[in-house]
Amino acid sequence: MEKIIPLLAEPGAHGGDPNDAFHVIVPSLPGYGFSQAPDRRGFSSSRVAELWFELMSGLGYTRFGAQGGDIGAGVSTWLARRFPESVMGFHVNYISGGYRPPLGEGLSPATAEEQSFLDAIAAWAANEGAYAHMHGTKPQTLAYSLNDSPAGLAAWIVEKFRAWSDCDGDVEQVVSLDELLTDISLYWFSGTVDAAIRMYKENRLDPLRFKPGERVEPPLGVALFPRELPMPPRSWVERVHNVARWTEMPRGGHFAAMEQPELLAEDIRAFFRPLRR
Template sequence: MPSSPITPFRIDIPEADLVDLKERLARTRWPEAEPVADWSQGMPLAYTRELAEHWRTTYDWRKTEARLNAHEHFKAELDCLGIHFLHARSPHEGALPLILTHGWPGSIVEFLDVIGPLTDPTAHGGDAGDAFHVVLPSLPGYGFSDRPAETGWGIDRIARAWAALMADLGYHRYGAQGGDWGAMVTASIGRQDPGHVAGIHMNMPVAMPDAESLKDLTPQEQKALADLGTHGEWGTGYSKIQSTRPQTLGYALTDSPVGQLAWIVEKFQEWTDCDGHPENALPRDHMLDNVMLYWLTGTATSSARLYWESYRDPDLSEVGAPTGCSIFPHDIIRSSRRWAANRFTDLRYWNELDRGGHFAAFEQPAVFVEEVRRFFRLVR
């Protein structure tokens, strides 16, 4: 029996909430257009209006709700907080349990296209030996998980909760995977639960260069640092606000669906491999599915608080668990192999991809699945 209560959960948004959303969209008070011809001041007015009108008149949440509910969902009480998770068991004997962790501004919908290939590879042209039991939680304060009412829910506490969840599910040996905040949580799991973790895999592993490597940077490392510098100068307004004043920001995003839409979709444009337009990387309805996980649950404020908890002093301590890393070319932080090896001391898999961005499973589901399979073949 699990040490924490685990109860079935079903997503069932009241129709009144969907009506309210459409009414709010119809009453949007719009700003003037930007005086530039690109996204350099943020999400352009014309595209924002176009996407908001599609959201109001065409987008079908019930279709996505049904797609989500095709899987089993549960709530677990972990460290006195209700955590929502999707649990997709594999039909194959010997499947490896795998906990997948999203980041901000992501959600569990990022992974919907990879659940099938991961859990039932033979139904998707793969081998039964690559099968996983998938556990997909919503971070505290995100989606259908409860919102912490106290401070202290940072990366390490989340990682301990995830390890407890896997134990409660009877998974005494498991893998962990994540990107963005999910990569930080996954690294912390590898550090805190080495006796049970078969291995960890990350897209966007966070590992900084040491003083010695800075003396002799490769061209790829030079570009990675230059891109990170540009991001620091022009792309971190969101994180500075969320890490310092999440409550103040939350009033606007919780009240205005267009505000919530723009706050997230701008990141899809900036962080995906999209050649300038987010719909080159993600269908508009997929982007709206993700926005809905924030809007319908009213979690703009609580999700931003993770930055307040963990952003200013990230834990970059050494991790000894078997590690695999997949580096996508349009990600925000792109470590080099030697930087990563200084932090992840049992680095067994490294691959630098030729396409894809920050939302790897969302943008490149087939590539993502193959990367996860390749690493975990080494540690099963």
């Protein structure tokens, strides 16, 4: 988030409209380098959303927007679901393949486009999802190995930057070597990779599932970057959410705030502009 903070907080200093300025709060997920690791079970994205609500309330924000990618997108969705009276809107640049609106008897069946997405997710999980299955089932076993070997930790992390960014196989086109080493170092020197991957298991035990007829009321904005992991079609998301903005981006991948901060910042500004009071 380092690159995007000044673009949102001081747009006038970066070629934008000063009226689009935000107060920007960027908390670190529990156990992700900058914050203390949880000392008990149950720290799923839903629980983190509760912490973020308490944080914002404690800072004096009774109404606020949320934004995130990857796990942060799930936390933002939980915030909007659990605290709709406080979340004016939320914007994401990723929607997990584990996200599920209600399907079944008496409900609209999956369309051809939606079924194609489900098939793509299944194929992706078979070819690329071994890490997630390990994180979600045996995170502590893996953690001993990663905490014992800096080379192993680097390989585990950098492989994802290379595979999931819009870099044509050369990760340093979009993420510098210094940024990669900084990211790896945050996990290595804090010894928090065990807590970080543990959240995958917590989220598997407390998944983002919706009840028939349930609606998440705060408006949603979605930015789709072309080299993102498989993303659902708009109709899939609209089964539960009030989608107010749906933007297909010209370039970028999973790490949008690092890869294309200007594009992401502008879409965030555009989404929240009509929601400001």
